[in-house]
Amino acid sequence: MAPRAIPWHEKNMTPFRIASYNLQKCVGLDMRRRPDRSLGVIHALGADVVVLQEADKRLPPRPAALPDEMVAARGWRVVPFGQPGGSLGWHGNAMLLGDGIDIAATAHIELPGLEPRGAILADLETPIGPLRIIGVHLGLLRRYRLMQLGAIARALRLRPDRPTVLAGDLNEWGPTSALDAAIPQLDFVEPAAHSFPAPRPVAALDRFALGDGLAAQAHGVYRRRPAAIASDHLPVWIDLVKADA
DSSP, rough: OOOOOOOOHHHHHHHHEEEEEEOGGGBBBTOOOOOOOOHHHHHHHHOEEEESSSSSSSTOOOBBBOOOHHHHTTOEEEEEOOOOOTSSBTTEEEEEEOOOOEEEEEEEEEEEEOOOOOEEEEEEEEEEEEEEEEEEESSSSHHHHHHHHHHHHHHTTTTTTOOOOEEOOOOSSSSSSHHHHHHTTOOOOOOOSBSSSSSSSOBBEEEEOOOOOOEEEEEEOOTTTOOOOOOOSSOOOEEETTTTT
């Protein structure tokens, strides 16, 4: 078994790294389905938590594009969201955990819109304290993106307060000012670079939003090979610390 990349917080003692990656069902730009290649990119991120989009194949029963046994062999845990039919996640969203993280609670959130969409939510106990991570893949039309963020905002109001990160493919090509208004509990992080399309990125579709109690020490886009061919999106990452640290 190959050793997992050392998580960022283990090397630097304070930051906690979260990554987000749209796998495109593990089909690269060479039209080859290579879950081993996708997992190699994930592994190289050195993240503590990885939020995935398009982690399942498209047609029902939506089996996992990234096999469980392959994920486990690289030292990752799949967060369970009650996924049916061998899916890795919920509506294609999935979450992988590294070592030293406990799961306190999980949930999934149905999102409105013409396309079937859903968000995943995990309350975690981490080396930087309690953390809530929400994984999303928002709709192609802004109208529905705003409705979907509104649904997440309502779901958050029904849950106890906890430092929160939203991560995923927002499908938003322009400024996030309208998105900020749709989910006032969180502030979107200004992207460090573009992530789509992977060979020559022109849009920052993959982003993070942070709630109170958290600050970004650093964030960026992962460009090393074979990321530019493994998916049509490049993965993004953020190093978090407590806001008062």
